[in-house]
Amino acid sequence: MIKDIYQKGETVFSFEVFPPKRNDDIYDIYRTLDQLKTLAPDFISVTYGAGGSNSKKTATIASYIQNICEIEAIAHMTAVSMNQDTLLHFLDGLRQKGVCNVLALRGDRPRDMCDEDYNNRTFLHACDIIKVIHSHSDLCVAAACYPEIHPESANRADDLHYLKEKVDAGVNFLLTQMFFNNEKFYEFRELADKKSIHIPISAGIMPITSARQLGTSVSLSGTSVPPALSSMVAKYAESPEDLRKAGLDYAINQINDLIANDVDGIHIYTMNNASTASYIMKHIVRKS
Numbered sequence: 001m002i003k004d005i006y007q008k009g010e011t012v013f014s015f016e017v018f019p020p021k022r023n024d025d026i027y028d029i030y031r032t033l034d035q036l037k038t039l040a041p042d043f044i045s046v047t048y049g050a051g052g053s054n055s056k057k058t059a060t061i062a063s064y065i066q067n068i069c070e071i072e073a074i075a076h077m078t079a080v081s082m083n084q085d086t087l088l089h090f091l092d093g094l095r096q097k098g099v100c101n102v103l104a105l106r107g108d109r110p111r112d113m114c115d116e117d118y119n120n121r122t123f124l125h126a127c128d129i130i131k132v133i134h135s136h137s138d139l140c141v142a143a144a145c146y147p148e149i150h151p152e153s154a155n156r157a158d159d160l161h162y163l164k165e166k167v168d169a170g171v172n173f174l175l176t177q178m179f180f181n182n183e184k185f186y187e188f189r190e191l192a193d194k195k196s197i198h199i200p201i202s203a204g205i206m207p208i209t210s211a212r213q214l215g216t217s218v219s220l221s222g223t224s225v226p227p228a229l230s231s232m233v234a235k236y237a238e239s240p241e242d243l244r245k246a247g248l249d250y251a252i253n254q255i256n257d258l259i260a261n262d263v264d265g266i267h268i269y270t271m272n273n274a275s276t277a278s279y280i281m282k283h284i285v286r287k288s
Contacts, residue, residue, distance in 0.1 A: 001140040002072050002101045003172035005042050006200040011287065012265035014202060015039075017272050018047040019057035028272075029061060033069055035274035039281045043072035045103060045175070045267070059090070063097035073099050074142060078107025079123035087129060091137050101140045103175065104130045104166075125162070130169040143171040145201065147179045147188040151222035160195045167197050174199060175267050178206035178217060180250075181226045182257050202265030203258050207251040207276055209244040211237055248276065252283045259287060 005012055015036055020029055036044060046061045058075050065073035075094055082090070094102065106126045109118055123129050126143055133141055143166045146159065153159035167174075174197075179185055185203055192201065208214045211233050218225060229250060236243035255266050266284075270277045 001172075002043050002074060002142070003140045005072065006173055006264060011259055011263060012042045012200070012202060013281070013284075014043045014045065014265060014267045015041050015270045015277055016045045016047065016204075016267060017061070017270060019061055020272075026057065026060070030064060030068075032270075032272050032274050033061075033065060036270070036277055037069045037071060039274075039277055041071060042265075043074055043101070044069075045074045046076060048076040048078050048105070048107070059093045059097060059099070062094065062099045066097065066099050072101060074101035074103050074140075075099055076103045076105060077129070078105045079126055079129045080107035080118075080121060081110055081113065082129065083122040084132070087123075087132055088136060091133065091139070094139070095137065100138075101142065102133060103142045103144070104133060104171075105144055125165075127162075127166045127169040130166060130171060134170045140172050141170055142173050142175055143167070144177060145174045145188075145192075146177045146222075147185045148177075148223050156191065160191060160197075163192070164195050164197060167199060171199060173264075174201045176201060176204040177221050177223065178204045178269060179223050180206075180208075180229050180254070181224060182254055182261075184224070185258070185263075186261065200264035202267040203263050204267045204269060205251050205254055206269040207271075207280060208233070208247040209276065210240065210247075211243070213271075248279050249283075252280055255280065256285045259285065 017029060017032065020026060044065045046058050048058050062073040062075040065071050077090055104126050130141055130143065133139055145163055149156050149159040176185065189201060206217055214225065214233055232246050232250060233243065236246055258266065268277055268280060
């Protein structure tokens, strides 16, 4: 299980991939995973898709990672569109495939979910499904956290309160939302420690390789953009290749600074691009 990897005392490296929208693209993600395997990550996570639209693919891809690539896989699962039966069915499917790690999320409201269904959903928060997971399985459970607070949280205190609730429900480690300012992460880590949140926290890093990607990432996550990053994007706006390299170097500098400051783990949002992950991993300075 992934929780055991963190006990080794070394920086844990992991990747995130997402299922393809089209069924006939499934072999593309398999090829990507074969390439990512050569980089020897400690684990790979697979997203769930809006409203569980790709839930079957999530389990299938997680099985490929676990059984074919022989790397620990963690499957995302979202509470927003699940009921007790669908939750237990998903868990049973993972168990049959030998996948023993899940990332429990509340999830965003699906576009086609009506107000009545949303207001009467079975699980309101991630901590609700975490409790059910532990009552019906012995899976390793991860949860998400936000160095710059969840976009729906009123303030930092409320955000930490709800994070503590998730951790107390039985979370083994945390994966952060993307951030571009390491100082925000260090501040969050210190506050989490003061809140008696004493489990490993992997820092989520999104390499920015285009101006459009930055805009999308910020709108989805609510993370702030440091002046250095916005200036970089503006400087290379007319040169896509230069912007890509500068964005990768920015992510590498982030990662190396985090490692130097004893981060528990680095979780790279690969966007299903193995070459991005490969370039970054080749330039990381690991602690001896």
